[in-house]
Amino acid sequence: MARRNQHQIVIAGGGFAGLAAARALPAKFQVTLIDRTTHFEFLPNIHELVSGVKTPAALRVPRRELLRRFGHRFIQDRIARIDRQTASVITAAGHHYPYDALIVALGAEDPPARVPGLGRHAIGFKSIDECAAIGARLRELAAGEGSFNVVIVGGGFEGVEALGEVLRVHRRNPRLAVTLLDSAERLMPGYPPAVDARLRALCKPYPVTFANGVRVKRLKAGAVELADGRRLAADLTVWTGGLSPPALLTETRLTPDAQTWLPTAATLQHPRDSAMFVVGDVAGSVPNLAKQAYHALDMGAFAATNIQRFLANRPPRPFHPADKPSLVSFGDLSGFLLWEKRAVEGVAFTLMKEAVFQMTLGGLDRPVRPQALWRLGGRLGGTIGRVAWPTITSLDTIRRLPGVRFL
Ligand SMILES: Cc1cc2nc3c(=O)[nH]c(=O)nc-3n(C[C@H](O)[C@H](O)[C@H](O)COP(=O)(O)OP(=O)(O)OC[C@H]3O[C@@H](n4cnc5c(N)ncnc54)[C@H](O)[C@@H]3O)c2cc1C
Numbered sequence: 001m002a003r004r005n006q007h008q009i010v011i012a013g014g015g016f017a018g019l020a021a022a023r024a025l026p027a028k029f030q031v032t033l034i035d036r037t038t039h040f041e042f043l044p045n046i047h048e049l050v051s052g053v054k055t056p057a058a059l060r061v062p063r064r065e066l067l068r069r070f071g072h073r074f075i076q077d078r079i080a081r082i083d084r085q086t087a088s089v090i091t092a093a094g095h096h097y098p099y100d101a102l103i104v105a106l107g108a109e110d111p112p113a114r115v116p117g118l119g120r121h122a123i124g125f126k127s128i129d130e131c132a133a134i135g136a137r138l139r140e141l142a143a144g145e146g147s148f149n150v151v152i153v154g155g156g157f158e159g160v161e162a163l164g165e166v167l168r169v170h171r172r173n174p175r176l177a178v179t180l181l182d183s184a185e186r187l188m189p190g191y192p193p194a195v196d197a198r199l200r201a202l203c204k205p206y207p208v209t210f211a212n213g214v215r216v217k218r219l220k221a222g223a224v225e226l227a228d229g230r231r232l233a234a235d236l237t238v239w240t241g242g243l244s245p246p247a248l249l250t251e252t253r254l255t256p257d258a259q260t261w262l263p264t265a266a267t268l269q270h271p272r273d274s275a276m277f278v279v280g281d282v283a284g285s286v287p288n289l290a291k292q293a294y295h296a297l298d299m300g301a302f303a304a305t306n307i308q309r310f311l312a313n314r315p316p317r318p319f320h321p322a323d324k325p326s327l328v329s330f331g332d333l334s335g336f337l338l339w340e341k342r343a344v345e346g347v348a349f350t351l352m353k354e355a356v357f358q359m360t361l362g363g364l365d366r367p368v369r370p371q372a373l374w375r376l377g378g379r380l381g382g383t384i385g386r387v388a389w390p391t392i393t394s395l396d397t398i399r400r401l402p403g404v405r406f407l
Helices: 015-023 043-050 063-068 128-143 159-169 193-203 246-253 294-310 346-362 370-392 395-399
Strands: 008-013 029-034 039-041 060-062 075-076 079-083 088-091 097-100 101-104 146-152 178-181 208-212 217-219 225-226 231-233 236-239 274-278 326-330 333-337 342-345
Touching: 008 015, 008 097, 015 029, 015 063, 015 101, 029 063, 029 294, 039 063, 043 128, 043 159, 060 063, 063 075, 063 274, 063 342, 063 370, 079 246, 088 146, 101 294, 101 346, 128 146, 128 159, 128 236, 146 231, 159 178, 159 193, 159 326, 193 208, 193 333, 193 342, 326 346, 333 346, 346 370, 370 395
Parallel strands: 008 029, 008 101, 029 075, 101 274, 146 178, 146 236, 178 208
Antiparallel strands: 039 060, 079 088, 088 097, 217 225, 225 231, 326 333, 333 342
């Protein structure tokens, strides 16, 4: 049968979930993946741009090349609307993409800025450009004169990983002062209190102040104002934390309000639209999962299988999320393996996170073509030169490497 007579599948969003779905769908389907940007970004390691351990090139892969290898089509455009009545996706450029089945993989967005001055006086922590800008500003401050103050807002995964990277490079600079703020009473809430205690202990020798249970009232040039009236000097403010459903969902009336994630049944279908599959961070309610890349990858691949069953008039199967641990690196000081309510700490987990980066990105961007082989070489070179070499040449790190602490 000619290719144009095959079922049309549109994938909205080409992050972890959308690409995993595209990779798992056979080329016999007419698959179109639409994303507003040209390059996939490997978000779990963007914090390392702050220290320069990673370069932007090591974390990006061109989507067009990936889709060509999967045997599918890539369209770079912003999705303006999903029209369920006509079963089509409409882009900002005015093109209509009809579908027999749709995979919604639009990820999450920054929450709307409720703090005055946020857009102008802080740098976010959700993209390669933002983390590279933080690294550049830090280098500029370190090269200047006089003391410099870095304020990190948010003490979850991102804030902790950002702090670790600042300390990796600048902890011995006597001109540096870092403050980490959070409205929660402790760091990494949701995990054992011992994680908070260990992070504070690791920071003790360095110029780090923690302020928990505080709220930011306003950001100004060179300052962060807190709701309790305090004013902190800030030459660089890094804003982490918080995720919101994509605004497109409410704009196209797929969800009733800006706080609601896209409803998802156990089969990863929309409960009221069986042709719509919902995967990755954008998925809401059932199953209620941590918004993590490893779940997004699994959901994308599973939705690809279920779509084939749906298009063949066979009943889709329920998705059972795998119970996987999270890895959090804290610069070159330590790392954490977090699993439900359990936590283990050790330098070795930073190396494990590096191995996950190499394997996951190598699995998506298989080195079967010269460009992909070149990128793999660049990534491996970075790991050897900027992670493995500093580890094996530091007596202190070697001494700490076998140590594992159950928290
Ligand atoms: C700083 C940071 C650190 C993280 N660390 C980890 C970690 O250590 N481990 C882990 O497992 N997870 C981590 N995560 C979470 C992980 O990155 C996400 O869970 C994962 O990216 C979700 O994949 P996704 O495909 O659902 O969404 P995304 O990867 O966000 O992809 C969504 C895609 O949709 C596109 N898109 C959105 N709207 C439109 C539109 N209107 N038109 C066209 N395209 C659109 C976007 O451009 C994007 O490419 C981290 C996230 C961040 C931000």
